[in-house]
Amino acid sequence: xxxxxxxxxxxxxxxxxxxxxxxxxxxxxxxxxxxxxxxxxxxxxxxxxxxxxxxxxxxxxxxxxxxxxxxxxxxxxxxxxxxxxxxxxxxxxxxxxxxxxxxxxxxxxxxxxxxxxxxxxxxxxxxxxxxxxxxxxxxxxxxxxxxxxxxxxxxxxxxxxxxxxxxxxxxxxxxxxxxxxxxxxxxxxxxxxxxxxxxxxxxxxxxxxxxxxxxxxxxxxxxxxxxxxxxxxxxxxxxxxxxxxxxxxxxxxxxxxxxxxxxxxxxxxxxxxxxxxxxxxxxxxxxxxxxxxxxxxxxxxxxxxxxxxxxxxxxxxxxxxxxxx
Numbered sequence: 444x445x446x447x448x449x450x451x452x453x454x455x456x457x458x459x460x461x462x463x464x465x466x467x468x469x470x471x472x473x474x475x476x477x478x479x480x481x482x483x484x485x486x487x488x489x490x491x492x493x494x495x496x497x498x499x500x501x502x503x504x505x506x507x508x509x510x511x512x513x514x515x516x517x518x519x520x521x522x523x524x525x526x527x528x529x530x531x532x533x534x535x536x537x538x539x540x541x542x543x544x545x546x547x548x549x550x551x552x553x554x555x556x557x558x559x560x561x562x563x564x565x566x567x568x569x570x571x572x573x574x575x576x577x578x579x580x581x582x583x584x585x586x587x588x589x590x591x592x593x594x595x596x597x598x599x600x601x602x603x604x605x606x607x608x609x610x611x612x613x614x615x616x617x618x619x620x621x622x623x624x625x626x627x628x629x630x631x632x633x634x635x636x637x638x639x640x641x642x643x644x645x646x647x648x649x650x651x652x653x654x655x656x657x658x659x660x661x662x663x664x665x666x667x668x669x670x671x672x673x674x675x676x677x678x679x680x681x682x683x684x685x686x687x688x689x690x691x692x693x694x695x696x697x698x699x700x701x702x703x704x705x706x707x708x709x710x711x712x713x714x715x716x717x718x719x720x721x722x723x724x725x726x727x728x729x730x731x732x733x734x735x736x737x738x739x740x741x742x743x744x745x746x747x748x749x750x751x752x753x754x755x756x757x758x759x760x761x762x763x764x765x766x767x768x
Contacts, residue, residue, distance in 0.1 A: 450568055451475045453494035455485040455511065456530065457503045461555075465498065468557050474564075482506035482514075489519050495571070496564055501531040501542070509545050516546055520643055520669040521601035521678060524574070526567040530555065598679035601669070603639050612685055634664055635681060641666035642680035651754045663758065699759070703746045712739040716752065717759040 452474045456462035459480070466476045477492060479485035481503055488494075497515070501508035508529055515527060526548040531538060534552040542550040549563050595612030599605055634650050641648045645668045652662050662685045669680060696710045705713060708729075715725045722740070726733040740752075749755040 449473050449475050450495035451477060451492065452564065453477050453479065453485060453488055453492070453497045455479040455481070455497070455499045455503075455508075457481055457500055461553075465555065465560075468560070469564075472561050482511045485511055486514055486518075489515065489522065493522065494525055496567055497525060497527040498530055498564075499527060501529050501533070512545055512547060518643075520645070521680065523669060524571060526571065528563060528567065595685035597683040597685065599635060599639065599681040599683070600678060601639060601643060601680050603635055603681075606679055631662065631664075631683065635683070638664045638666040638681040642668050644668075651751075651756075651758075653753060663754075703743075705743065705746060706739075709739045709743050709746070712736055713743050713747075713755070713759060716740070717756050 452469050454462060454465050454469070454476055456465060456478075457480055462478055462480070466478055469476045477488055477494065479488050482505060485497070485499065489497075499508045499511050506514075508531070512527055512529075516523065527546075528549040528551060529542045529547045530551055530553060531542070532553045539550045548567060551560060551563060595614075596607070596609045597605060597612050598607035630652055634652055638648065638650060646666060647668065648666045650664045652664070662683050665682045665684075667680050667682060669678060696707075696714055699705055699713060700707070700710050711729060712725055715728060716722075720728065722733055722736050726736045729736070743755065744750060747755060747758060749758055
């Protein structure tokens, strides 16, 4: 088994000689290091790599360490689990308190005590590992449940990369393994970017789209803002539920009635609509007027919290509830 890569430390220090000394000490201790000379370089690096810890000088020309910290926490929420340690020549209690209140995970003073620096990094990385280990059982349960859903589920990270596709999705969309960079459902790129932005802005939103290809399916996208307590770089921030109308299974009428308090007539309208029937076809199948079908449909909209047929179909087909065989 290949050993995991050493932790990556992003070191921002404007004094070249000190930055080199810090980087040398870290590399000698077994860490990987990426160096940055100022705020612009460290923020650019955060967009290109996923560090395990950030060391940042406070007193720098231009934007100082407090500005870097503010941008880091605001613009990179998917890296909220990454500790940031301030380095400063200001050794007063007031300066340390200000650094901690600003959101720094630790505060080390110059001249740097390298034994203290290394022990601080080790402690912070250990805390991050323990937090991930604590959440691992829950993540395993989630993966197990995903693979047993009848609806296709795709999960995308903050960079719009597919990080998870369950069995139903790979079957419905003929996807390869997620790591292989599989094709996306047609028409998903723009809505996906919209939902990623919403997630990173801390907004929970949903959007339904039609998949116009041979499968004639529907997809509903949900933005999922990163947890403020911490998140891996590949944590999903957008979930897409995909239903393939060509391979659909009938919805459970009893379950729909119980979930949404639908009447028997409303249930039949909803089931037939989710199965791909038009309103005139539903009217003919039920032996009623199309006006009556529209009346029932309006009630279904109100009870399910949807406003359009596409949203309703996406909702119903995203439910892992099927009629008993």
